[in-house]
Amino acid sequence: MKLLRYGAPGEERPGLAAPDGTLRSLAGHVGDIDKAMFDDPARLSSLRALDPATLPVVDGTVRLAEPLARIGKIVGIGLNYHDHARECGAAIPSEPILFLKATTSLCGPNDAIRLPEGSQKTDWEVELGVVIGRTARDVTAEAALDHVFGYCVAHDVSERAHQLEHGGQWTKGKSHDTFCPVGPYLVTADEVPDPQALHMYCEVDGLMRQSSSTAQMIFGVAEVVSYVSRFMTLAPGDLIITGTPAGVGLGLKPPTYLTRGARVRLGIAGLGDQHQSVV
Known part of the structure; x- marks a missing residue:
């Protein structure tokens, strides 16, 4: 997975880069990309099981933040x-x-x-x-x-x-x-x-x-x-x-x-x- 975070400073949200190059939102699947996510093996497994094509597309002009909170x-x-x-x-x-x-x-x-x-x-x-x-x-x-x-x-x-x-x-x-x-x-x-x-x-x-x-x-x-x-x-x-x-x-x-x-x-x-x- 290519995980990322996007949005204005202080308003970042989790997402991923799909194989087709689009940015996709992970809202509703994970609160953020951080230690809490790493500590939850079930959450990681569920993310890996997602089909990126089913996730909402994020506007490609959005600001990218550091990918780990x-x-x-x-x-x-x-x-x-x-x-x-x-x-x-x-x-x-x-x-x-x-x-x-x-x-x-x-x-x-x-x-x-x-x-x-x-x-x-x-x-x-x-x-x-x-x-x-x-x-x-x-x-x-x-x-x-x-x-x-x-x-x-x-x-x-x-x-x-x-x-x-x-x-x-x-x-x-x-x-x-x-x-x-x-x-x-x-x-x-x-x-x-x-x-x-x-x-x-x-x-x-x-x-x-x-x-x-x-x-x-x-x-x-x-x-x-x-x-x-x-x-x-x-x-x-x-x-x-x-x-x-x-x-x-x-x-x-x-x-x-x-x-x-x-x-x-x-x-x-x-x-x-x-x-x-x-x-």
């Missing part, structure tokens, strides 16, 4: 692609690098990115998002994917000066409002047979900046989920963003960053595309 936490993985580590001149990490990103940074996949006041170094980062479906605590890598509900496109927008030049940890540069567009879909894990074989890309103002594959991950999804679960309990509805490949603005020579008026397009094979303007 009330995310508990966002856990980021830094420097997790071989090609990205090389472009940054960084050593390959011996263990995953973890950081937290504020949930207030979440927004819809096509919402505008708002530059912070005085920002000079806001950067783009296309990432594979992993949504937890079952509580994970000290799980093995072999069992980790059994705890994944699905996958989505995430844009880990990063203000590099705030991230790297203001002391402390990376969270400062990662957590501004609109710095985590997610979606358009939450694609259930059964439709992603190999999360390590997905092409991903990011264009800025029509220039291809990132074009790579999740095969470039240093620590794959199963290893990441297992590792994070050693340090914190992962609850249903938590989101892990798993790192970005080469081609970020920080790695260009000279470094190049987002400016007001820029347009960004990014996506991952099978998971959909995002389109954002910078304001």
Whole structure:
């Protein structure tokens, strides 16, 4: 299933993308796409049994929201692609690098990115998002994917000066409002047979900046989920963003960053595309 949420901010409703490309309403079948839905196996089974063609069609011009409501936490993985580590001149990490990103940074996949006041170094980062479906605590890598509900496109927008030049940890540069567009879909894990074989890309103002594959991950999804679960309990509805490949603005020579008026397009094979303007 390709689950989604649509509507104005604060008025989002659950839906799905049908095989014919139309958006369909799930009103009356589920209250929202959230932890409560994950905790109800019967509800999930009933959703899977639905014929999308029987559901009401949603106007295709409607705003798409982040496809998961009330995310508990966002856990980021830094420097997790071989090609990205090389472009940054960084050593390959011996263990995953973890950081937290504020949930207030979440927004819809096509919402505008708002530059912070005085920002000079806001950067783009296309990432594979992993949504937890079952509580994970000290799980093995072999069992980790059994705890994944699905996958989505995430844009880990990063203000590099705030991230790297203001002391402390990376969270400062990662957590501004609109710095985590997610979606358009939450694609259930059964439709992603190999999360390590997905092409991903990011264009800025029509220039291809990132074009790579999740095969470039240093620590794959199963290893990441297992590792994070050693340090914190992962609850249903938590989101892990798993790192970005080469081609970020920080790695260009000279470094190049987002400016007001820029347009960004990014996506991952099978998971959909995002389109954002910078304001």
